[in-house]
Amino acid sequence: MRIEVLVDVKTVLGEGPLWDVEEERLYWVDSLGCNVFRAAADGREVRAWDVPAPIGSMALRRKGGAVVSLQSGFHLLDFKTGDCELIVDPEPDTPKTRLNDGKVDKRGRFACGSMDTMEEGPNGALYRLDPDLKLTKLDDGIIVSNGPCWSPDGRIFYFADTWTGEIWAYDYDLDTGSVSNRRTFTKVDTSRGGAADGATVDAEGFLWNALVYDGRLVRYAPDGSVDRIIEMPVKKVTSVMFGGPNLDILYVTSMAKPPLPRFPGDGVQRGSLFAIYDLGIRGVPEPRFAG
Template structure:
């Protein structure tokens, strides 16, 4: 196994990596120094687009471009022109909230969770953006809603409750796009940091990032730990599988809040990392059908 910082971006809160199998690039965001970033592994080229407000997550669109979940709601992003087209702001009545992490289900619907921007109150909920532009909300009552992905059969929806130290598993009806009963999938002890983003691999295992834990944990479908991968950055935020064979794990990290000593010890904090040699493949990134 090899871990390499491929983009030493020193992002405040690097998040939400996705692999674009058509463009052969990794897209990711910096939430708090709001920007959209792109990395091309074949050449090492990078490009960034400043964003008008905090951008929690993005997803690929079937029609090209991206869809994003911003501080002020859902919007389409056209990197070619730089245009941002607002779609809906389901929490305009909650100015203390913002969108955080998200993902696309097997039916092409874009999901994103909200959070209390003060990171204290359980005001975060889940929202589903359908291809026709309609938005449906689901109560979650989580202070920081994080890490959205689905099991291979689509019947389990994983969501991380970061302050609660838990990864939750919802029963999920893919036909109707509705989460049902939820249960505890895994608990992260305080000594291991806090659960952040997550991704499901081709063996139906869940890779969870640990904010403050300097690691990724691979969980079996029953929630038991299969392995832990130590990372050279304390605030690990999310991951995705990419590369031609979907066998490279791209990992985002954050530099926010780290003092000079911590940054000296972990100079690549806030960078985008590539983990190779795992012997494990992921799934292609799903695209929003809208």
């Protein structure tokens, strides 16, 4: 195993690495820098787009462009023009929240949660945006939504409310997109000040989670037990995603500047996009949004 800095763009809050198997390109966002980035598997050919508000996550569309979760709601991003078209703002009367992490299920629906911007109160919720652009609330009472992903068969939905110290699992109905039977998948080790951030599931059904402020990546077995821990060169790792032509490179985002004064600083490689090679593990292809 080896860890390399792939792209050093010093993202204020790098998040949401997304490998697209059709384009063979990696996307990621700078949540507070209000940017979407794209690069080749080896970190070359970097391209960037501005968005008009803080961005939590994105998903590519089957029709082209992307759906993005901004502080001001769900939008459609046109890569050719750079324009963002509002779909819906799920929380227009709650200025202290913004949309955060999101992913697409096997049927092309976008699941995305919101967060309290001060990371204190349970003011966020979990939503599902359908291909017809209908929005449904799936859960609420959430402080910081993070780590949405599915088991390889798409029937277990994993999700973390960062400051609960837990990662949850729900039963997921692929036909309807509904969730049920929320339970604790695993308790997160918060003894070093870390908390659950972005996540992905590999082809073996193991869940990878970035422990933000702790500088570790944890691989959890399907029963919730810890299988492997990787120490990263920076503390503020934020999210993970397998990519590359063979889906065997683990891409890791990080933040250059903590969003709140109470969170720690970091070393010179802060804000970099990292690549981890030779893990001997492959990911699963990420679906595109069907809307």
